[in-house]
Amino acid sequence: MTDGTTRVLTWEEDARIELRNLGGEIVIEASAAGLKTLAGSASLVLERCDDE
Numbered sequence: 001m002t003d004g005t006t007r008v009l010t011w012e013e014d015a016r017i018e019l020r021n022l023g024g025e026i027v028i029e030a031s032a033a034g035l036k037t038l039a040g041s042a043s044l045v046l047e048r049c050d051d052e
Contacts, residue, residue, distance in 0.1 A: 010037070010040070011033075011037050012033035012034070012036045012037045013033060014031060014033045015030075015031060015033040015034040015036070015037045016030060016031040016033070016034045017029075017030040017031075017034040017037070017038060018030065
């Protein structure tokens with residue numbers, strides 16, 4: 001993103017995104033709708049984690 005650029009996100013219904021900083025690693029937890037919103041706003045590689 002460059003200076004003077006505005007980015008507008010369109011959020012999916014029921015979207016939830018949570019970020020945690022674990023020192024050398026950033027963890028993103030999100031609902032399916034949150035992942036769709038996030039993926040639609042940037043070029044990301046998303047990995048599903050079902051360890052909980």
